[in-house]
Amino acid sequence: MEVTGIDVYTVDLPIAEGTYDWAGGNSYAEFDSTILRLRTDEGVAGWGEVAMLGSAYLPAFGRGARAGVAELADEVLGADPTQPAVLAERLDARLRGHPYVKSALDVACWDLTGKVRDAPVADLLGGRFGDEVDLYRAISQGTPAEMADSVATYRDQGYGAFQLKVGEDPVTDAERIRAARAELEARHVLDADFNTGLTRHEAVRVVDAVSDVDVYVEQPCDSYEACRAVRRQTDKPFVLDEVMTGVDAVLRGYGDDAMDVVNLKISKVGGLTRARAIRDLCADLGVAMIVEDTWGSEVATAAIAHLAHSTPADARFAATDFHNYNAVTTADGAPPAAGGTMAASTDPGLGVEPRLDVLGDPVAVYE
Template sequence: MKISKISIYQVDLPLKEGSYSWSTQTFSAFDSTVIIVECDSGLIGVGETCPLGPSYLPAYAEGARVGLAKIAQGLIGEDPIQIGKINERMDELLKGHPYVKSAFDMACWDILGKATGQPVYNLLGGLLQDKVTLFKVVSRQAPDAMAAKLSAYQDQGFKQFQMKVGAGANSDIDRIFAVSEVLRSGNILAADANTGWRQHEAIRVVKAVRDVDIYIEQPCLSYEECLAVRKHSDHPMILDECMDDLRTLIRGYNDSAMDVINLKINRVGGLTKARQFRDLCVSMGITMTIEDTWGGEIATSAIAHLAHSTPKGYHFQSSAFHEYHSLEIASGGPKIEDGYMIASDRPGLGVTPNMDVLGTPVSVIK
């Protein structure tokens, strides 16, 4: 089986609630890139990469499409189910830029699943969880508005939450107190600064909310700053943006820098490398949030398959990004019910792209 055609699509994902705010950034829609890989056997695979704006990580939507077009010509004629070789070839064609390669790697796993008649979770380790625990994001707003949203989400059956902070220590302390007051017994809340605090601000916050039952997520930009905050706090710590390679993961383990890590598929380069990351975490006893930066039904399906194949004791929570959008880019996305999601058991990722929504490709490589 050989790759015969690669099509690249751009689609904007508008948000149901109108906007999404975290740290100091606000968006009303996210620019996503979808790739469709066609084979001479007739099989097709789909992948998606959706950076969270251009200044969140070293990744941006236009760069994803340019990068994919750059490597696509060198992948025509390759066997997509030889996924290790595909990843080696992508690294030969383009140094770095893991968020670019993630979409193509995802599409190859989709093809492998279809070629073998297996859902991707079977290929990633088997169905170790029947359903995937979700967390709901509480976008950054005024404290009372955030508290009201969390109450509404609890009524919908969600039990784990990530509130967005990082816009200033004083206002964030107020936000944490307001939201935590309406958190129901047994539910879980994290305050995610998305690198938005300076070290001195983060230390002020964790001291001010010392008695609040809350996780603190990625308070500062650098690993070193987060480690310093960790030493001033009794709160469980989640590290996210700085966990970008296996070396940092091992360093964090040796430094006892975190209690949970956030594993984002496109930040590490796709499902292949995310599985490596996941398996090392399990070997070292590290619990994970498994998600991606953003995306629609395709990216969310990849999240669900990786989470389904992760031992329950090491899986903290995941995101279902497609539930935040008013546009369906593919059918067959994970089903959501009572704070959980379940991936399709169809071969591959189980999704079918909605071509009427994707429209005309921005690039076609044959």
């Protein structure tokens, strides 16, 4: 089998709540998604998606993903998509860095491989642990009262874990954390995600101000070194995200005792092939994982569900149902997500079928 064509689509994903806001004054009403299809000489097709949180979150952006696919297209054409690890090595040799560019291509290979083997991607990634995966709900940045109200709303919908978007200033962030925690019971999990928004001394002030609150602290500062310094001044469980970019970063963090949880985003590390390697390492080391991506619709959420469901339960902190944050549906067959849990499809591949009427005409075709 070989890839004979690549169809690239772009779709804007409007936020159902109006805007999505986080540290650094970042506020978006919609996100740019690239969805692509790999066609083969045997008539089987695979789908993948990459969507970035704008251009100020990571060194990545929507149009860059499509430019990168153009750069890599001739390396993908003619390749065997049922050997995603082999293709991943070829793509890394062809284009240094830019993992987000390779992610949708890699996910499409896994979707296609599952269809060829008549198996869900979760089975290919190691098997299905349990019947469902616990979800967290990200709470867009706002006033303490607004964020507490959002937490209460999603708590009543069944979510058991919440990622609070903070990272503005120490006083307001501490108020947000306290207000949100007041809406929750002891069984609920609260993660204060600073998204690199504070300096080291500001972050120390926040963790000191909420020393009596049951909360996780996620990526308070931009650099690994600053986060590690804050970690050493608090007894709160610590999550690292933006600086966890690969196996080497995880090993360094583990050796330095710099975190208790890592945020594993599929596109941040280059797709399911690289994410699986990091996932297996973390599981072996006893480091729990938030399994998610940098955004996306039904295709990306399906990939998240399969990776999360094939992760041992004691290594799985939570996962994300990003398709439920959007005001548009790009595919049928999204992972069932209700009551704060999600389950990967049992259909072959990712189990989703994109809606071509929503995607429109391809913005690029490579053959």
